[in-house]
Amino acid sequence: MELGYLLNSNSRFSSYSSKFHEILVKNNVPFKIIDPSSVTLLDDLKQCTHLLFKHSMGDTDKMLYEAIFHIAHNVYHIECFPNYETFWPNENKIREYYLLKSNDFPIIDSVVFWNYQNAESFIQNTQFPVVAKLPKGAGSENVILVNSYREGKKIIRQVFNEGVRRRGFKTRSSLSTLSKVGLKKYSKELLKSHLVDLGWMKDKNEYAVWQIQKDAILFQKFLPGNQYDTRITVIGDRAFAFRRFVRKDDFRASGSGNFDMNPQEIDTICLKIAFDISKKMNFNTMAYDFIYDANNQPHICEISYGFVYYILEQCPGYWDDKLNWFSGHFSPQKCQLEDFLGIELK
Numbered sequence: 001m002e003l004g005y006l007l008n009s010n011s012r013f014s015s016y017s018s019k020f021h022e023i024l025v026k027n028n029v030p031f032k033i034i035d036p037s038s039v040t041l042l043d044d045l046k047q048c049t050h051l052l053f054k055h056s057m058g059d060t061d062k063m064l065y066e067a068i069f070h071i072a073h074n075v076y077h078i079e080c081f082p083n084y085e086t087f088w089p090n091e092n093k094i095r096e097y098y099l100l101k102s103n104d105f106p107i108i109d110s111v112v113f114w115n116y117q118n119a120e121s122f123i124q125n126t127q128f129p130v131v132a133k134l135p136k137g138a139g140s141e142n143v144i145l146v147n148s149y150r151e152g153k154k155i156i157r158q159v160f161n162e163g164v165r166r167r168g169f170k171t172r173s174s175l176s177t178l179s180k181v182g183l184k185k186y187s188k189e190l191l192k193s194h195l196v197d198l199g200w201m202k203d204k205n206e207y208a209v210w211q212i213q214k215d216a217i218l219f220q221k222f223l224p225g226n227q228y229d230t231r232i233t234v235i236g237d238r239a240f241a242f243r244r245f246v247r248k249d250d251f252r253a254s255g256s257g258n259f260d261m262n263p264q265e266i267d268t269i270c271l272k273i274a275f276d277i278s279k280k281m282n283f284n285t286m287a288y289d290f291i292y293d294a295n296n297q298p299h300i301c302e303i304s305y306g307f308v309y310y311i312l313e314q315c316p317g318y319w320d321d322k323l324n325w326f327s328g329h330f331s332p333q334k335c336q337l338e339d340f341l342g343i344e345l346k
Contacts, residue, residue, distance in 0.1 A: 001049050001050060001341070002030075002032070002047055002048045002049045002050070003024075003029065003030065003031040003032070003048065003049070003050045003051075003052060003341070004031065004032055004033075004034045004044065004045065004047075004048035004050065004051045004052065004078075005020070005021070005024075005031045005032065005033050005034060005052050005053075006034045006036065006051055006052065006053040006065075006068065007033060007034065007035055007036060008036075008053075008054075008055070008056045008061050008064070009036065009056070009058075009060040009061050009063075009064050010056075011035050011036065011037050014054060014056045016054050016309055016333070017054045019309060019331065019333040020052065020054065020333050020336075020337065023331070023333055023334050023337055023345060024337070026345075026346065027345045027346060029341070029343075029345075031052075032044065032047070032048070034048070034051070036064055036068065041068075042071070045068070045071065045072055045076055045078065046076055048072075048076070048078050049078060049079060050078065050079045050080075050081070050340070050341065051068075051072050051078045051079070051080045051081070052081050052337075052340065053065055053080070053081065053082070054082075055082075055087065055090060055091075055305075055306060057091075057138060057306070059136075059211045062090065062091060065087060066087075069084065069087070079340075081284055081336065081340045082284050082285065082305055083282065083283075083284055085281055085282045085283055085284075086282075086283045086284045086285060086286065086305045087305065089303065090304065090305055090306065091135070091136050091138075091304070091306070092135045092136065093133050093134070093135050093136075093137070093218055093302060094112050094135050094216060094218055095135075096302060096303050097110050097112065097218060098112075099281070100277070100300060100303070103277075103280065103281070105273070105277050105300065106273065106297070106298065106299045106300055107299065107300045107301075108220050108221050108223065108291075108299045108300065108301050109220070109221045110218050110219060110220040110221065111218070111219050112216070112217070112218050112219075113156075113216070113217055113218075113219070114215065114216055115160065115215075116156055116157075116160035119156040119159075119160070119217060119219075120153065120156060122219060123146070123149055123152035123153060123156065123219075124149060126152075126219070128146060128147050128148055128149075128152075129145050129146060129147045129222045130145075130146050130152075130219050130220070130221065130222055131143065131144070131145055131146070131219065131220040131221070131222050132144055132145075132146050132152070132155055132217060132218070132219055132220075133217070133218045133219075133220060134159070134164055134213045134216075134217065134218075135213060135216060135218070136213055138304075138306075142164065142213070145222065146219075155217070156217060159213070159214055159215070159216070159217045160214065160215060161214075162212075162214070163212040163213055163214030163215075164212065164213045164214065165212055220301070223291055223292065223293050223294075223299065225292075225294075226246065226291040226292060227245060227246055228243045228244055228245045228246060228260070229243070229244050229246075229289045229290060229291050229301065230242075230243050230244075230266060230267060230270050230289070230290040230291075230298070231243070231244055231287060231288070231289055231290075231307075232266075232270050232271060232274040232287070232288045232290065233285070233286070233287040233288075233307055233312055233332070234274050234275060234278040234283070234285065234286055234287075234288070235284075235285045235332055235335045235336055235339065236284075236285075236335060236336075236338075236339040237275075237320050237321040238318040238319070238320060238326075238330075238335055239271050239274060239275060239318055239319045239320075239321075240312045240315045240318045240330075240332070241263065241266045241270070241271065241315070241318075241319070242259050242260060242261045242266075242311070242315060243259065243260040243262075243265055243266070244258065244259055244260075245258040245259075245260070259311065259314075261314060261315055261316060263315075263316060263317065263319075263325065267290070267298060268323060269298055270288070270290045270298050271319055271323060272323070273288070273290075273298065273300075274286070274288045275321045279321075283305070284305070284336065284339070284340070285305050285332075285336060286303055286304070286305050287303065287304050287305070287306075287307045288300055288302075288303050289301050289302045289303070307332075309331075309332050309333060312330075312332045313329055313330070313331060313332070314329070315329070315330075316328075316329070317329075317330075318330060
């Protein structure tokens with residue numbers, strides 16, 4: 001086995017990838033660093049039997065891995081992590097929806113629009129509130145509740161004209177509104193946003209590597225009354241799970257930082273659905289976010305192969321695909337490497 005470790009677009013390790021590196025070194029697993037900016041990239045790839053990569057947040061790493069994956073897997077016949085099935089829907093809520101809906105999995109009903117006219121016709125006739133989403137976003141960014149035709153029209157004008165910059169939709173439905181954060185904070189955030197747009201201030205946003213998004217939007221049915229979502233992360237035949245409570249005066253749980261790790265509170269139906277999807281779709285790893293409809297039936301609102309690893313490390317254990325419970329604290333990177341390389345690691 002010749003393991004190649006592909007660096008990200010900045011030719012460095014991310015915090016998630018650093019854990020991979022630490023585990024490989026600790027277990028004396030030989031590997032070579034593959035620098036995507038090296039002139040010897042293709043020659044380096046040819047020598048590998050396995051290629052390991054972890055996307056950092058943003059567009060550049062997506063372009064990088066998509067460019068390299070086809071050559072590595074289909075030309076050089078290298079075993080790659082993540083596989084195609086896992087990374088294809090990554091950071092794209094439209095792909096996620098199409099994939100799950102086409103396979104009759106319980107994704108929340110949504111509609112996708114690729115032009116202004118059809119999107120406007122929808123918001124003229126829909127029942128509010130409705131959730132609007134851009135393809136890219138994390139920690140609830142670019143996911144908002146639209147309460148009126150006026151708000152919806154403002155959003156689609158932005159999406160199908162100048163596009164949406166990294167700081168998100170310009171609408172009173174977002175958290176950064178006068179009514180929710182107060183005059184002082186709202187004015188400060190508004191001024192900062194304008195200064196960034198003018199290039200007079202550097203944007204320190206964690207997701208600043210995302211490019212402007214335009215010409216596509218997803219509207220998702222709003223399921224009211226959910227005080228939390230259930231995050232199920234499947235890695236091979238293991239499922240880690242916890243609940244995330246919604247933000248104050250909001251409907252979104254992602255990025256709230258308010259977790260409940262009690263395994264007794266996890267709905268086993270969600271576990272079964274997550275295992276079923278991961279097996280059928282051949283996902284190396286996938287995280288599923290579940291909420292409930294009016295009949296208390298779980299539905300998926302989003303999926304992602306990327307997640308905050310140290311939260312999973314805090315889980316008191318995991319379930320296997322037979323729903324047997326294994327107590328302890330486990331490293332998701334170690335689980336992923338054991339599955340990918342087919343070896344037991346310490």
